Amino acid sequence: MTETSDASDARSAADKEPEEPPSRLRRMMRYIPLIAPVLLWAVPCWVLLYGGQHWPLPVTLTATALFGLGLIGMPFAMMRGHGRRQQDPAAIVGDTLLGSGWVLFTWSVLLGVVLRLALVAAGVGDGEDRARIVTWAVLGVTAALLAWGYVEARRVPRIRRLDVQLPRLGAGLDGTRVVLITDTHYGPLDRARWSERLCETVNTLEADVVCHTGDIADGTAERRRAQATPLGTVRATRARVYVTGNHEYYSEAQGWVDLMDELGWEPLRNRHLLLERGGDTLVVAGVDDVTAESSGLAGHRAHLDGALHGADPELPVLLLAHQPKFVDRAAAHGVDLQLSGHTHGGQIWPFHHLVRLDQPTLAGLTHHGARTLLYTSRGAGFWGPPFRVFAPSEITLLVLRSPQGLTSSH
Incomplete structure (x- = not known):
């Protein structure tokens, strides 16, 4: 094994390769901190609680409060964990809420539309029955994917x-x-x-x-x-x-x-x-x-x-x-x-x-x-x-x- 010496850092500006221009994703990412927390928690909240299910009032209020806590707590924990303070416990909480919210949001959207349409086409139940089936399907799929995803992330x-x-x-x-x-x-x-x-x-x-x-x-x-x-x-x-x-x-x-x-x-x-x-x-x-x-x-x-x-x-x-x-x-x-x-x-x-x-x-x-x-x-x-x-x-x-x-x- 042989090696060359480092290229000289004293090259002229003309020799420098152009700086990478902002990509479409990077431009979009500027707005994500503003809208992502709202979407991640508001959409599942609506699909699971207010999409025609008519849950008992204590259930609705408690679950809504939990979604609100996620909406406020996730960005706060992310800032404490990944910002200037670099607090690892806060980062763990914020990262876990981010991943959980993303999976819950994804399957709330997919099952909230696709499964509901399939149930309508199949003539299953009335509106409230279909809404409750969607709710339990979303929660079940989300829990299963998060458990599996955690094992996959932590495995060798x-x-x-x-x-x-x-x-x-x-x-x-x-x-x-x-x-x-x-x-x-x-x-x-x-x-x-x-x-x-x-x-x-x-x-x-x-x-x-x-x-x-x-x-x-x-x-x-x-x-x-x-x-x-x-x-x-x-x-x-x-x-x-x-x-x-x-x-x-x-x-x-x-x-x-x-x-x-x-x-x-x-x-x-x-x-x-x-x-x-x-x-x-x-x-x-x-x-x-x-x-x-x-x-x-x-x-x-x-x-x-x-x-x-x-x-x-x-x-x-x-x-x-x-x-x-x-x-x-x-x-x-x-x-x-x-x-x-x-x-x-x-x-x-x-x-x-x-x-x-x-x-x-x-x-x-x-x-x-x-x-x-x-x-x-x-x-x-x-x-x-x-x-x-x-x-x-x-x-x-x-x-x-x-x-x-x-x-x-x-």
């Missing part, structure tokens, strides 16, 4: 294995094992034991290279050190490399760079390493997250030219970039394979569809441009709400295949 991720053929990969590198973990999001819920089991699972895969494509944690390195420390036990025969994600820039990114260095991980911050085997070479490169430049931290920015500076353009390139949307730049540079995370696979359906407004893909292997492949992992952990609904976590084992290696094996 399943291993996803796939072969990825790279046309320019030399036969000497055929069978190279690359393990991808991403979006561990160590946070308010203490997951130190989960982290240990995650790393133990990675070590069973006998990786040549282990990659972490960012969003290591929510919170500073000092606060999340105990949860992140097991990353130091991860084994790879050739390299352990990582890049920053957008959440590092919410939590003193340089502290995370320093801790990952202490744990023995190699930073690919706009630079590359060369993986050599059997007379063939693979460029393993990485860039800071696209939000890095707006963070104001000196030397932090996504700079692909810097990452590939000095590399032979004829060699195949494996690129680490936190967000899938960086693939447009990767394809323009002829990168062979980009590894990303960030999306969580949507985390809680149907948030999947909102993620697609901001990113070119949700999960899996996709083709971009003339030769660029993108693999997007659903991630190992979770952000905020401790639920994963129809978006299971993963540890990914990618076995790189050479056309020459495949030919010689037959």
Whole structure:
């Protein structure tokens, strides 16, 4: 394994890659803090209590008060937990209410319309009977999905294995094992034991290279050190490399760079390493997250030219970039394979569809441009709400295949 030096930070302004313009999702997100709490709690309240059910008055008043408490308590807890105070207990309460409210809202809308229409079409009961059936169906589905989603979020991720053929990969590198973990999001819920089991699972895969494509944690390195420390036990025969994600820039990114260095991980911050085997070479490169430049931290920015500076353009390139949307730049540079995370696979359906407004893909292997492949992992952990609904976590084992290696094996 050999390496290049960092690209000089003293480049002219003309050399800088353009800052990422605001996406449609990001523009929409500006208004979400104002309208989301009202929608999340008011819609289910109406569907479950005031849609023709005629519950006893004490039931209606008590349930309405609980919805009102959720409407007020969720944003208050979120602000205390994720704002300047960074109070973990408040964050846990706020995140749990957010996830619960989202699932309840989703199924109140779906079942409140679809099931009610189906009951009308089937001639089931009168208006009040149908309204009560909808209420109990919404509550049952919501409770089941939240219980299942919590188990899915807290479990050690399943291993996803796939072969990825790279046309320019030399036969000497055929069978190279690359393990991808991403979006561990160590946070308010203490997951130190989960982290240990995650790393133990990675070590069973006998990786040549282990990659972490960012969003290591929510919170500073000092606060999340105990949860992140097991990353130091991860084994790879050739390299352990990582890049920053957008959440590092919410939590003193340089502290995370320093801790990952202490744990023995190699930073690919706009630079590359060369993986050599059997007379063939693979460029393993990485860039800071696209939000890095707006963070104001000196030397932090996504700079692909810097990452590939000095590399032979004829060699195949494996690129680490936190967000899938960086693939447009990767394809323009002829990168062979980009590894990303960030999306969580949507985390809680149907948030999947909102993620697609901001990113070119949700999960899996996709083709971009003339030769660029993108693999997007659903991630190992979770952000905020401790639920994963129809978006299971993963540890990914990618076995790189050479056309020459495949030919010689037959």
